[in-house]
Amino acid sequence: MAKTGFCDSKPLLDLHKKVDECRAPLRAWANGCGPINCWQPVEVDESTMAQFKMEPEHSWERRLSMQTSESIIMDFQEARRPHSADGCVEEPVLLYPHGPQGLHSLQSLVPSLLRHEVEVALVKLDVAWDRTCAWDMFLDMMKTQTRHCLPNADLPRHFTNATRAILVDWIIQIHEVMHFQEDTLYLAIHLLNRSLQQIRVTTANLQLLGMVCLFLAAKKEETLLPEVSALCYLMDHTYTKQQLLRMERKVFCGLKFDLSYCSPLHFLLLFASVARCSAKVVWMARYLLELSLLEDQCMVFQPVNLAGAALCLARRVLQEPPTPEGKAAWCVASSIFVGSEMTLLKIMHILASAAAKAQAQDACATKFSSSETLHVSRHPALKNISGLMGVCT
Structure with a gap:
């Protein structure tokens, strides 16, 4: 823990030097697991195991208990995985040689395919060490995102939408200066949105509130934390250390x-892995998703909706020709988007307007205009707002 009102710590981050050392890939999902290559097989006496009767593996598809009528396409049903001649379990296959057109009922196959693809994707993303717990992680993600949904986007009277956009943009800049992870940024903005509706804060303390939300998010997501005095320095000593700790x-x-929150970035990377999206589509979607932080209208949408809309808009802006494999994969990935088509289109319109506004003001994020991110924020299609809105309709 960094220095707070409850305990003290040593300074861990020097603002005048760039942190060169690699941070440990700690995540709340898998920070207690060891490396797979360190596991050693255990020798078991076959005569002892012979007395146990091996039952065929069952896979249960569950339905999420959602408050709305829409939900992911899953239901309770018992499905026995087919066994081959040698007794091995045959894994379900997503790829079809002729695409989904040759299937009589693709929707009936979506639940089992979705579970298989989600498990594989979470393992590839290093979120789950073992596929046996990957599906439970996904279900927990779907439930956690609804825990702190904001009922509306109303802000305090003295806090306008323009003021909030300025504050969020400043938080993004501080986030880049600190070299924090992206999860820290999304959690900080989420804490800011909740605080604005639950805590009385004067206009003079809005910057202090933004810094505190970023500091709390860093405590939850980061391994290296700044000293409280360094945060005061970034605010030009407008507030004292005692004021920051009281806030x-x-x-x-x-x-x-x-402080629990399931970031839309997690869903975005999961969707992109399931849908076999290219690197450019993923970076474009991440850019659009970060622009959503500046829009107060996006506060009321669930993270899964924001991630799905950002990925849909990115695919349509870039208009990459889909492959037969990609069509079938996208059909499975799109079944996770909780919400109606009208909700997704509404979010896509908001993101398209935000992207066009950023292009007009030449306020493109620096990290999304570099070669590492394939210059997605400089894409020429983002300059024409009418073209983007036409694609969405």
Whole structure:
């Protein structure tokens, strides 16, 4: 823990030097697991195991308990995986030589295919070490995202949408200066949105609130933390260390010490892996998803909706020719998008307007205009707002 009102710590981040050392890939999902290559097989006496009767593996498809009528296409049903002649379990296959056109009922096959693809994707993303717990992780992601849904996008009277956009843009800049992870940014904005509706803050303390939300997010996601005095320096010493610590306690109490949040970035990477999206589509979707942080209208949507809309818009903006494999994979991935088509189109219109606004103001994010991100923020299709809106309709 960094220095807070409860405990002290040593400074861990020097703002005048770039952190060159690699951070440990700690994540809340898999920070307790060891490397797979360190596991050693255990010798078991075959005579002892012979007395146990091996039952065929069952896969249960579950339905999420959602408040709305829409849900992912899954239902309770028992499905026995086919066994080959040598007794091995045959894994379901997503790829079809002739695409989904040759299937009589693709929708009936989506639940089992979705579970298989989600398990494989989470393992590839290093989120789950073992496929046996990957599906439970996915179900927990779907449930966690609805825990702190904001009922509306109303802001305090003295806090306009333009003021919020300026504050969020400043938080993004501080996030880049600190070299924090992307999960930290999304959690910080989420805590800011919740704090604005649950805590009374004056206009003079809005910048302090934004810094505290970023600091709390860093405590949850980062391994290297800045000193509190360094945060005051970034705010040009407008606030003292004691004011920052008091605001931290105020935010903690207002949020009831609950900082849990499932970032839309997690869903975006999961969707992109299941749908076999190219690297350019993923970077474009990540750029559009970060632009959603500046839009107050996106506060009320669930992370899964934001991720799905960003990926849909990115695919249509780039208009890469789909492959037969990609069509079948996208059909499975699109079944995760919780919400109606009208909701996705509404979010896509908001993101398209935000992208066009950023192009007109020449305010493209620096990290998305570099060669590492394939210059997605400089894509010529983002300059024409009418073209983007036409693609969405």
